[in-house]
Amino acid sequence: MCGPLAVGQSVGKKNQDVDGLFKDFASLGDVQKQKLADGNTTSLDDLTQLFWKYNYSAETHLNEEITLGDLEAALKKENKIIALVNMNQILDKDGRYQYRVEGVQSTSLIKENPNYLKGTEQKIAHFVNVLEVYQDGGMPMVKIYNSYFDEVQSMPWSQFQEAWKQTATPNNPQYGYVQASKKP
Numbered sequence: 001m002c003g004p005l006a007v008g009q010s011v012g013k014k015n016q017d018v019d020g021l022f023k024d025f026a027s028l029g030d031v032q033k034q035k036l037a038d039g040n041t042t043s044l045d046d047l048t049q050l051f052w053k054y055n056y057s058a059e060t061h062l063n064e065e066i067t068l069g070d071l072e073a074a075l076k077k078e079n080k081i082i083a084l085v086n087m088n089q090i091l092d093k094d095g096r097y098q099y100r101v102e103g104v105q106s107t108s109l110i111k112e113n114p115n116y117l118k119g120t121e122q123k124i125a126h127f128v129n130v131l132e133v134y135q136d137g138g139m140p141m142v143k144i145y146n147s148y149f150d151e152v153q154s155m156p157w158s159q160f161q162e163a164w165k166q167t168a169t170p171n172n173p174q175y176g177y178v179q180a181s182k183k184p
Contacts, residue, residue, distance in 0.1 A: 002126050002127045003041075003043075003046055003047045003050075003082070004025045005147035006127040006128065007021075007082065008021040010051070024053055024054075028046070044177070045060055047060075047127065048060045051080075055182065058179065059179055062176055064175055065175050072133040075130065078182070079181045081130040082127050085125070085128055086123050086163045086164075087126040126148070127147075131143045141156055141157060142154065142160040144160070
């Protein structure tokens with residue numbers, strides 16, 4: 001249910017108000033109520049509807065590669081961007097799953113942390129908030145909010161872009177995102 005959490009972050013409802021956020025999501029209709037009850041994956045359209053509930057204009061974008069300049073311009077206009085990216089799920093020796101956005105190489109995670117169990121990696125789609133585009137020593141970087149950790153993370157644009165386009169499976173589009181702005 002990372003989608004509703006990403007919308008909550010965008011509209012100022014932090015993870016501390018998860019119950020209220022999920023009640024608002026369930027109130028969108030029977031489909032969303034069932035997704036919440038079953039723990040099923042949310043869609044880009046679900047996120048768009050939740051933004052509307054919070055008095056935002058929102059549009060779903062599918063298979064539209066966005067340039068770094070366009071992303072930066074949208075963020076400067078105070079638009080909210082939630083992107084569907086690929087994420088690595090890795091089981092650790094204590095039986096807990098650890099999650100990292102695809103741009104952070106899972107093989108290096110396993111090498112860096114001997115607590116990870118090799119061979120347990122899975123790729124899953126995950127919604128993240130795109131917060132900022134900036135330069136670090138001449139390298140374009142993207143700052144995201146990741147609800148699995150309730151933290152802000154940064155990565156090079158090229159790695160973010162790779163995670164963004166890898167969600168292309170029969171069920172997930174490349175470059176899927178929701179762009180929203182507060183209604184006047």
